Amino acid sequence: MSKIKHLNLIKKGLLPLTSIAFFGLTVFYWNNQNYGLALEYDGKEIATVPNEGIYRKASEMLTNQLDPKFKNVVENNSPNLKLTATNKTKCCESPKDVKKKIIEKSSDEFSKGYGLYIDQKIVAVGNDKQKIKETLNKKLDKEKANHPGWEVKFEENIEIKHGIFEPNQVKKINEIEKIINSKTDSHHEYTVTEEDTVENLTQKLNMTKEEILKASNATDGNICVGDKIKEEKDLLNVKIFKINTKEEETEFSTESTVDPAKEETYKETIQEGKNGKNKVTYETILLDNGQEETKQTEITVLENPTNKKIIVGGKEIENSENLIWPVPFTKKVTSPFGMRGRSMHNGIDISVRGIAGKDIVAAGNGKVEQVFYSGKGYGNHLIINHGNGKKTLYAHCQSICVSQGDKVKQGDTIAKMGTTGDSSGNHLHFEVRVKGSPQDPQKYV
Numbered sequence: 486m487s488k489i490k491h492l493n494l495i496k497k498g499l500l501p502l503t504s505i506a507f508f509g510l511t512v513f514y515w516n517n518q519n520y521g522l523a524l525e526y527d528g529k530e531i532a533t534v535p536n537e538g539i540y541r542k543a544s545e546m547l548t549n550q551l552d553p554k555f556k557n558v559v560e561n562n563s564p565n566l567k568l569t570a571t572n573k574t575k576c577c578e579s580p581k582d583v584k585k586k587i588i589e590k591s592s593d594e595f596s597k598g599y600g601l602y603i604d605q606k607i608v609a610v611g612n613d614k615q616k617i618k619e620t621l622n623k624k625l626d627k628e629k630a631n632h633p634g635w636e637v638k639f640e641e642n643i644e645i646k647h648g649i650f651e652p653n654q655v656k657k658i659n660e661i662e663k664i665i666n667s668k669t670d671s672h673h674e675y676t677v678t679e680e681d682t683v684e685n686l687t688q689k690l691n692m693t694k695e696e697i698l699k700a701s702n703a704t705d706g707n708i709c710v711g712d713k714i715k716e717e718k719d720l721l722n723v724k725i726f727k728i729n730t731k732e733e734e735t736e737f738s739t740e741s742t743v744d745p746a747k748e749e750t751y752k753e754t755i756q757e758g759k760n761g762k763n764k765v766t767y768e769t770i771l772l773d774n775g776q777e778e779t780k781q782t783e784i785t786v787l788e789n790p791t792n793k794k795i796i797v798g799g800k801e802i803e804n805s806e807n808l809i810w811p812v813p814f815t816k817k818v819t820s821p822f823g824m825r826g827r828s829m830h831n832g833i834d835i836s837v838r839g840i841a842g843k844d845i846v847a848a849g850n851g852k853v854e855q856v857f858y859s860g861k862g863y864g865n866h867l868i869i870n871h872g873n874g875k876k877t878l879y880a881h882c883q884s885i886c887v888s889q890g891d892k893v894k895q896g897d898t899i900a901k902m903g904t905t906g907d908s909s910g911n912h913l914h915f916e917v918r919v920k921g922s923p924q925d926p927q928k929y930v
């Protein structure tokens with residue numbers, strides 16, 4: 486508790502003195518007089534200046550030595566300086582001399598020192614910069630020794646800056662060390678909920694059981710739901726972390742350019758794609774509860790990916806007026822279109838000895854509408870849509886070399902001859918359908 490009180494005291498009067506600049510306000514103008522100006526400190530003359538300007542310059546130099554952030558902050562602590570008229574005209578002291586004299590003569594009121602600033606807020610003043618640094622490092626070293634393999638640094642921004650302070654503000658190093666290891670006097674209060682246990686509170690608030698009891702308003706020594714606990718946070722917090730750097734690949738994308746002069750089935754790669762490489766930095770932080778949290782903190786591009794470039798055709802394939810024979814190997818029809826006994830044969834069967842595995846080609850330009858793989862009925866078969874309500878079907882294939890949605894041109898190989906499904910030998914069952922109804926293919930090809 487004494488640490489907190491101590492901090493409060495410091496807070497009140499720890500800013501560097503800046504007030505000397507205000508002194509200029511008491512200066513008179515001494516027009517038409519042969520007098521110089523005597524600069525008095527506590528009633529004693531410390532310098533004679535020919536005019537107010539020299540004094541102003543001196544005080545300006547003094548002020549400039551002070552931290553600019555704290556100029557115009559303290560108005561009450563003005564040293565007892567005065568300018569009066571004097572007929573002594575020995576004068577002619579430079580502003581630099583005057584500044585020096587002000588500091589010399591007012592050593593009771595001024596003390597040079599080093600302010601320790603945490604996140605721009607001054608928390609202590611010492612007169613040995615090196616010792617302040619060592620004390621800070623001691624705190625870091627302790628954490629580093631407790632966490633081998635990890636790096637340590639302060640979470641807060643720390644600065645040690647030279648300045649002019651009141652002598653009683655300057656502390657001995659052991660007092661500064663106490664401040665460095667103290668808690669903040671934060672006013673944040675935690676309200677105990679039904680789910681809280683002493684164990685989870687010690688974790689949540691990062692306080693010991695005793696600290697919690699002390700900081701709570703519990704009068705009977707028991708923590709109850711609704712009790713308020715004043716959270717204590719360390720003034721200076723050490724971050725325990727690891728930095729990891731990895732090289733990671735970045736995937737290329739594909740840029741396609743449409744060539745309207747080429748047919749839709751056209752596709753040409755003009756540049757192969759290549760993945761890029763990034764250097765990625767990750768920071769892993771060790772949390773109070775022992776868990777680790779990893780974040781990506783930096784990305785450096787080592788190599789940009791090279792995009793794959795392709796040209797695709799944009800010209801729609803025109804419907805073919807006429808269909809062609811779908812089996813280049815033979816024109817032999819083994820079963821024609823029409824009634825076959827009592828049932829209707831919706832297509833023609835094409836077959837000859839040695840036909841197995843031979844090419845089946847698209848009878849016209851079009852789009853593969855459906856591809857079926859089956860062991861029954863038509864077996865492996867496909868339907869090509871030629872537009873204008875015209876479709877062709879190719880059944881009992883051994884294999885099919887196009888996929889649903891593919892654009893095909895008349896004469897493209899689309900499948901191989903086989904005997905899949907309800908079939909008694911290698912043959913192509915070929916159908917032509919116009920607006921859904923089967924037609925005699927021999928009238929079309």
Ligand SMILES: [Zn+2]
Binds near residue numbers: 820830832833914
């Ligand atoms: Zn058939």
